[in-house]
């Protein structure tokens with residue numbers, strides 16, 4: 232969470248100045264919970280501008296968060312407006328992400344990632360993969376770049392526990408600027 236992670240403000244600012252589209256996480260409770268699927272899930276919603284970003288208010292964890300009343304008026308990374316659960320299987324032009332910047336509690340040198348135990352990122356990535364397989368997003372999987380403080384990286388012989396739903400990242404960007412790439 233913000234007190235224990237690399238601050239992403241400059242990445243966001245730089246992305247806007249570079250003319251990129253920027254999406255941020257939006258956590259919500261699914262309206263129709265189903266067994267075996269997390270009840271609280273994450274979508275990625277578009278920020279309209281740098282001013283839009285700067286106007287976000289921090290939530291209880293200090294994370295700048297999209298106001299609820301603006302959700303229906305924002306593009307989702309799956310190309311539809313508002314929350315993705317309201318538009319299952321809807322094909323949209325210009326959908327998808329090139330890059331996903333991922334936080335985490337800990338990382339290992341085999342690109343394993345330990346999240347906050349909510350499955351937000353892992354389940355989002357599974358949904359993205361399903362959208363991609365169905366041809367609902369034109370891009371493939373985003374490049375997964377984890378941001379890690381040096382203290383969050385385990386030593387050579389240690390691994391974070393990885394289960395069947397956990398995704399390995401493509402690159403580990405360390406607090407001292409070192410970048411490790413999986414390929």
Ligand SMILES: Nc1nc2c(c(=O)[nH]1)N(C=O)[C@@H](CNc1ccc(C(=O)N[C@@H](CCC(=O)O)C(=O)O)cc1)CN2
Nearest residue numbers: 232233236256258260271294334335346347349351352
């Ligand atoms: N900067 C940043 N943004 C991020 C994350 C992060 O780690 N860093 N997240 C990384 O995951 C997500 C937010 N993570 C969260 C992790 C835990 C709880 C939490 O404890 N929530 C409540 C109730 C949640 C619910 O509705 O179920 C709780 O459990 O008491 C909330 C958000 C998305 N955005």
Ligand SMILES: Nc1ncnc2c1ncn2[C@@H]1O[C@H](COP(=O)(O)OP(=O)(O)OP(=O)(O)O)[C@@H](O)[C@H]1O
Nearest residue numbers: 267268345346347348349350351352353354357396
């Ligand atoms: N693809 C999925 N399908 C169903 N449940 C999932 C999926 N991905 C994760 N979950 C569930 O979410 C819960 C939390 O998973 P896990 O402990 O791996 O989260 P994490 O990687 O620490 O968190 P995050 O992904 O938010 O960073 C687990 O109960 C897990 O089974």
